[in-house]
Each structure stands twice: as structure tokens, then as C-alpha cells.
Amino acid sequence: MKIENGKILVVDDEKGMREGIRRILEIQGHKVDTTDSGALGIQKGIATEYDIYFIDLKMPDIEGTQVLREIKLMYPEAICVIVTAYASIDTAVETTRMGAYQYIPKPFEPDELQILVHRALERRWYILEARRLREEQAKHLLEVAHEQSRMRTIINALDDGILIINQEGQAVLFNPGFLKLLDINQEISIGEPVLEILPTALRDQIKEIFSGKGSVNAIKQEITIHPPAKLVVMANTTPVMGKKGELLGVVSVLRDISELKKIDIIRSQFVDMAAHELKSPLTAVQGYLELVVDKTLGDEPDLYDSYLKRSLDRTKSLVNLINDLLNITRLEAGKVRRELNRQNIKELIIDRLNFFKNDISERALKVNVDIDSNLCVDADRDDLLRLFTQIIANAVRYNKPNGQVNITGRQNTHYVKIDFQDTGLGIKKEEQDRLFEDFFRAKNEFTRNITGTGLGLTIAKKIVDAYAGKIKVESEYQKGSTFSVYLPFAKQNNFTIKNSP
Amino acid sequence: MDKKIAMVDDDTDLLNIYKPVLEKAGYIIKTAFDSSEGLKLYKEFKPDVIFVDLSMEHFDSGFVLCHRIKSLPEAKKSKVIIMTSAGHETGIRFSTDTEEEKNWIKADDYLEKPISPRDLVQYLNEKIFKEK
Structure with a gap:
């Protein structure tokens, strides 16, 4: 191994010598630079690192030893060949001590020079190769150190708990998340046996993986940790296999799923309540129909007609309930596509009042609407229709015969406020807080015959919440209620007010 | 003597049906719409059997009514039967899965x-009434 095309500098005040060396070496494909003084030699020799330096020992301005010293200072591994006509043991020893590679006395034969250059370049190659390897190794070590600390930082920052155990049951790696999730307060160091301090369920998981000798792929299990109470952790334990398929240890990843469990419980409660509410009308319909079909009560056509009519009513309420449930699911999905458009409040309210025309005239209700015709919000039309439907339905259904419904719309500093005031049954103080609960219905002797799903206000609240609005209720039992809906007003309204002269 | 049946349910349709x-089957039946009326009815009517809907006024009152009736000295003579359309227990007291709940509620049947x-x-x- 050697460098084929060397870069060589010749520092010599004697022109014949400089050109001689150049000629001989250039024939062999080397690149040769020359300078005719020690000062220029130092300058040029330091500016670039050459493979070989030929330095004349005796020059008029600076001694060759000085040039050698400067170059060696800059490049300790530089290969410097001392050229001199005044060969002496002393100079040879001195220059060698200073780090010169060789000493060549003038005059010399071209062959001599070529052999010398050949060897020097060989040496140079080893120096450069060693240097390259050294640099690479240093870089690699740095990377490894960097990578390790980065991994370490990431693992430590994880909320999930991580524990790696070897076959002896000793901790190989764990993070603060692991200690926190399992509420381990004692000090554990790497290499310490940890199985005994683990919760039984997790210990069993790990032991199962070990006893399976790699045949068990992974175990996933919910573990309840107490204390701290109510912490539910999903533990996922997998084997760590070696290259030859041998079991080296296990990794357990622990995740706090307490919040998910809570949501899960709320959800199944909702499903349970929904099922219950669906069963009630069905029980009635089924009962009525059985009496009609079996003619259980004898020949009573009018009675059976009334049963069929009630069955129809209950079926309708069942459909309403299912629609409400679907609405809630839709609102809760959180990915509802809302089309925000400028909506005129008065127009929507009139629309909804038309929808309840029959109910209103049946109860002989007097309806007053006092809403500014310009009152607008930016919202999805369907959302607002659904919202007003629910609230007007309550104002109508829970009203007294010949009662009133007063709807007023105003704009205050931050909101459009719409009040729905009725002269209905009112809501007891203790029931007011529960109005917006799923399936809650005020139950008393007056409300008994009013059908409803118990979801109307749940839906209303969800819609209002979706627009960062609010809904409030003021009510006096047996006197009436006022539901106030606050919605952020359309931006342009604000603009108009500020700029109006 | 004709047997007396009381039925407490907030769903008037069900009272209409039963x-x-x-x-027609020969029983004397009186009905009530909620638990306070139900308790009053029980004391006055002294039925042999009282059916109590579990989920009136938000789920708990059927249990409470049953417990109250069973706490009366005269209740030994009558049976309290809870009717429910509730599903499995999900935190809200729909059912009587545990012995503790059964002992507290003391219903005769579900x-x-x-x-x-x-x-x-x-x-x-x-x-x-078979054995009687």
C-alpha cells in the first residue's frame, strides 16, 4: 500500500537541485512544488500539508533545521527528508531527533531518490490510514455516546413505564415512568433482582414469558394498581430474543389507562341507560298490542282503538328517542362537519314556531317574538334548528293551557342572548341542576303525561358548547321557566357597531 | 277473599295495560305513579302483592320504596316485587347483583x-298464589 501520486515540496536555494528532483519525481507521476528560500518554504509548507518535504539544510536566509521545526510543529506526522552537501553525523542525529524521516546526502543518484520516495510514500500511506481510522473511531464513539444519551433521554421522558429484565430477573433498564406507575419508592439499581417488588400480575406475566422460553409471543393485560387507588395500567410484556433464537430477557411496557377506563364506564352507563329508555316505550307498545291481538278484555273495539293510538304515540316517541341518541352520538363524535354561515335568529325562530304550530294551537298558547331582525350568528343552520327545536318544544309541551311563550333576542357585549320564557310548570330548585343530565326528566304529577326523551337539553347544551356559548335556566316551580341561550355573535356585527357613525 | 294487588309505575301506559x-283475572288492583304515592297506597290498601318499578325518578326510588315498605311491621304479610327494564349494573344501581344489595332492599322477587x-x-x- 502506498500513495501513487504524492504531493511533494522541495525547499532548496540551489536551482539545479530543485529542478533535478522535480524532473525525476514528476516522471513518476508525483506533483512537485518548489521554493528557493527557507522563509518561503515554511510559508508554503505550512499552508498545505504535503506528503513529503525535501528540505535543504544550508540555505542563505534560514537554516533547514528551522524549516523542519516549523513544519513539524504544524504537521507532527509530516515526512521530512533532509538534503545536504555537508553530511555529518551530528546533523544527522540532530535532524533525526527533530523528527526528520531521512537524511540524504548530495549528490545522489536518481535511483536513490526514487527508492527513498517510494518508501516515504508507503509510510505516508500508513500514517494517513491510521489517522483516518483514528478520526473515524473518534467520530463513531462520539456518535455512540450521543445516540445512547439521546435514547436514554427519550426513554426517561416517556410517560409509559419501561422495564427490561434479563433471565436472572435482574433489572437491565427501567425508566422513571415505570417507578411512578407502579408506585415503587425504593431505590433500584441496574443489575438488581426486581421480580419480587413487582405487582403479582406483572410478575406472573414475566414468569410466564420466561417459562415459555420464547414460545410465548407477548402478553397484554390490564392490571389494577393499589395503592394508588384506581390506577389501571395496561401491561404489555414481550420476550427479547437473541440472534440464535434464545431468550435473553423480557421487556414490559406499562401504560396508564385509568382515564380510558373512566370514559369506558361512562360510555357503558350511557348505553345501559339508553337501552333502559328504549325498553320502556316498547314494553308499553308490546303490552297494548297483546291486549288488542288476544282480545284479552273481550269485545271492546273503542278501548282497543285507544290502545292502538297510544301504541302509535309511544312508537313515535321511540323514534324521537333514537333520533336524539343519534344526534348525541354525532355531537360527541367531535368530527362533525359544520358549515358556518350567517344565520338570522328571528327567521330560524319563526321557522321553529311554525313547526310547533299544532301543539301551540292545541294548548291555546300565546307566543310573542321580540327579536331584532338583524340579529345574526355564524353557525351551522341544522345545529341552530335542532337547538331551538329542543328549547321551544319544552316551552310548549310543559306549558299550561292558555299560557304564554315569550321569545326575546338581544345582543350584549359578547353574546347574542335569546330568552325563551314560558308560563309552564316550572322546575323545582333541586331539579334545576340536573336538567342537563342525560335522560333526566322532571317527574311529578303534572309532567306525567308529557312525553319526552330526557335528552333534549343534553343535545341543546352540546350544541351550545360546540359554539363556545352557554345555556342558563331560571325557573320557579309552578310559575314558569326562562331558558337563556348565549351564542357568540357574528363577527361582522361587531365591526358594524364599531364603525357606525 | 280476593287478592289485592298494588302497582307503582311512572309509566301510565303500563298501569293502563296491567x-x-x-x-279480569279476579284481582283487586290499585295503582300509584311515584314512590311517595306508592307508600301511601301501601299503607291504606294493604295489598298482598305490590309491584314496584325500579327506575322511577332517576333509578333509585324503586329500591328506596321497597326498603321503606319492608321496614313497616305489617309488611311481613305482603310481597314486594321489583320490576325493572334496567340492564346490568354499570355503577348506577339498576340491579341487585350483590347479596348486600338484596339484603338491604329485601325484595321478594325481581x-x-x-x-x-x-x-x-x-x-x-x-x-x-299457588300454594295458598
């Missing part, structure tokens, strides 16, 4: 809705 059927009128009559005839 009342004539039970009367029926799951929907119960057909025909089945209710059969239940009374064959299960409750």
Missing part, C-alpha cells in the same frame, strides 16, 4: 321488563 287484565300482561297474570296465579 290494571284491566289483572281485574321481574325483568317487558312483561306481557298474559305472563304477569300467569306469574301471580302460578308462582305467588
Whole structure:
């Protein structure tokens, strides 16, 4: 191994010598630079690192030893060949001590020079190769150190708990998340046996993986940790296999799923309540129909007609309930596509009042609407229709015969406020807080015959919440209620007010 | 002597359905819409059997009414039967899965809705009053 095309500098005040060396070496494909003084030699020799330096020992301005010293200072591994006509043991020893590679006395034969250059370049190659390897190794070590600390930082920052155990049951790696999730307060160091301090369920998981000798792929299990109470952790334990398929240890990843469990419980409660509410009308319909079909009560056509009519009513309420449930699911999905458009409040309210025309005239209700015709919000039309439907339905259904419904719309500093005031049954103080609960219905002797799903206000609240609005209720039992809906007003309204002269 | 049946349910349709059927089957039946009326009815009417809907006024009052009736000294003579359309227990007290709950509520039996009128009559005839 050697460098084929060397870069060589010749520092010599004697022109014949400089050109001689150049000629001989250039024939062999080397690149040769020359300078005719020690000062220029130092300058040029330091500016670039050459493979070989030929330095004349005796020059008029600076001694060759000085040039050698400067170059060696800059490049300790530089290969410097001392050229001199005044060969002496002393100079040879001195220059060698200073780090010169060789000493060549003038005059010399071209062959001599070529052999010398050949060897020097060989040496140079080893120096450069060693240097390259050294640099690479240093870089690699740095990377490894960097990578390790980065991994370490990431693992430590994880909320999930991580524990790696070897076959002896000793901790190989764990993070603060692991200690926190399992509420381990004692000090554990790497290499310490940890199985005994683990919760039984997790210990069993790990032991199962070990006893399976790699045949068990992974175990996933919910573990309840107490204390701290109510912490539910999903533990996922997998084997760590070696290259030859041998079991080296296990990794357990622990995740706090307490919040998910809570949501899960709320959800199944909702499903349970929904099922219950669906069963009630069905029980009635089924009962009525059985009496009609079996003619259980004898020949009573009018009675059976009334049963069929009630069955129809209950079926309708069942459909309403299912629609409400679907609405809630839709609102809760959180990915509802809302089309925000400028909506005129008065127009929507009139629309909804038309929808309840029959109910209103049946109860002989007097309806007053006092809403500014310009009152607008930016919202999805369907959302607002659904919202007003629910609230007007309550104002109508829970009203007294010949009662009133007063709807007023105003704009205050931050909101459009719409009040729905009725002269209905009112809501007891203790029931007011529960109005917006799923399936809650005020139950008393007056409300008994009013059908409803118990979801109307749940839906209303969800819609209002979706627009960062609010809904409030003021009510006096047996006197009436006022539901106030606050919605952020359309931006342009604000603009108009500020700029109006 | 004719057997006296009381029924407490907030769903008036169900009272509408069961009342004539039970009367036709030879029982004397009186109804109430909520638990406070139910307790009053029990004290005045002294029925042999009282059916109590579990989920009136938000789920708990059926249990409470049953507990109150069973705490009365005269309650030994009558049976309290809870009717429910509730599913499995999910935190809210729908059912009586645990012994502790059963001991507190002391209901004599539990029926799951929907119960057909025909089945209710059969239940009374064959299960409750058969041995008497």
C-alpha cells in the first residue's frame, strides 16, 4: 500500500537541485512544488500539508533545521527528508531527533531518490490510514455516546413505564415512568433482582414469558394498581430474543389507562341507560298490542282503538328517542362537519314556531317574538334548528293551557342572548341542576303525561358548547321557566357597531 | 277473599295495560305513579302483592320504596316485587347483583321488563298464589 501520486515540496536555494528532483519525481507521476528560500518554504509548507518535504539544510536566509521545526510543529506526522552537501553525523542525529524521516546526502543518484520516495510514500500511506481510522473511531464513539444519551433521554421522558429484565430477573433498564406507575419508592439499581417488588400480575406475566422460553409471543393485560387507588395500567410484556433464537430477557411496557377506563364506564352507563329508555316505550307498545291481538278484555273495539293510538304515540316517541341518541352520538363524535354561515335568529325562530304550530294551537298558547331582525350568528343552520327545536318544544309541551311563550333576542357585549320564557310548570330548585343530565326528566304529577326523551337539553347544551356559548335556566316551580341561550355573535356585527357613525 | 294487588309505575301506559287484565283475572288492583304515592297506597290498601318499578325518578326510588315498605311491621304479610327494564349494573344501581344489595332492599322477587300482561297474570296465579 502506498500513495501513487504524492504531493511533494522541495525547499532548496540551489536551482539545479530543485529542478533535478522535480524532473525525476514528476516522471513518476508525483506533483512537485518548489521554493528557493527557507522563509518561503515554511510559508508554503505550512499552508498545505504535503506528503513529503525535501528540505535543504544550508540555505542563505534560514537554516533547514528551522524549516523542519516549523513544519513539524504544524504537521507532527509530516515526512521530512533532509538534503545536504555537508553530511555529518551530528546533523544527522540532530535532524533525526527533530523528527526528520531521512537524511540524504548530495549528490545522489536518481535511483536513490526514487527508492527513498517510494518508501516515504508507503509510510505516508500508513500514517494517513491510521489517522483516518483514528478520526473515524473518534467520530463513531462520539456518535455512540450521543445516540445512547439521546435514547436514554427519550426513554426517561416517556410517560409509559419501561422495564427490561434479563433471565436472572435482574433489572437491565427501567425508566422513571415505570417507578411512578407502579408506585415503587425504593431505590433500584441496574443489575438488581426486581421480580419480587413487582405487582403479582406483572410478575406472573414475566414468569410466564420466561417459562415459555420464547414460545410465548407477548402478553397484554390490564392490571389494577393499589395503592394508588384506581390506577389501571395496561401491561404489555414481550420476550427479547437473541440472534440464535434464545431468550435473553423480557421487556414490559406499562401504560396508564385509568382515564380510558373512566370514559369506558361512562360510555357503558350511557348505553345501559339508553337501552333502559328504549325498553320502556316498547314494553308499553308490546303490552297494548297483546291486549288488542288476544282480545284479552273481550269485545271492546273503542278501548282497543285507544290502545292502538297510544301504541302509535309511544312508537313515535321511540323514534324521537333514537333520533336524539343519534344526534348525541354525532355531537360527541367531535368530527362533525359544520358549515358556518350567517344565520338570522328571528327567521330560524319563526321557522321553529311554525313547526310547533299544532301543539301551540292545541294548548291555546300565546307566543310573542321580540327579536331584532338583524340579529345574526355564524353557525351551522341544522345545529341552530335542532337547538331551538329542543328549547321551544319544552316551552310548549310543559306549558299550561292558555299560557304564554315569550321569545326575546338581544345582543350584549359578547353574546347574542335569546330568552325563551314560558308560563309552564316550572322546575323545582333541586331539579334545576340536573336538567342537563342525560335522560333526566322532571317527574311529578303534572309532567306525567308529557312525553319526552330526557335528552333534549343534553343535545341543546352540546350544541351550545360546540359554539363556545352557554345555556342558563331560571325557573320557579309552578310559575314558569326562562331558558337563556348565549351564542357568540357574528363577527361582522361587531365591526358594524364599531364603525357606525 | 280476593287478592289485592298494588302497582307503582311512572309509566301510565303500563298501569293502563296491567290494571284491566289483572281485574279480569279476579284481582283487586290499585295503582300509584311515584314512590311517595306508592307508600301511601301501601299503607291504606294493604295489598298482598305490590309491584314496584325500579327506575322511577332517576333509578333509585324503586329500591328506596321497597326498603321503606319492608321496614313497616305489617309488611311481613305482603310481597314486594321489583320490576325493572334496567340492564346490568354499570355503577348506577339498576340491579341487585350483590347479596348486600338484596339484603338491604329485601325484595321478594325481581321481574325483568317487558312483561306481557298474559305472563304477569300467569306469574301471580302460578308462582305467588299457588300454594295458598
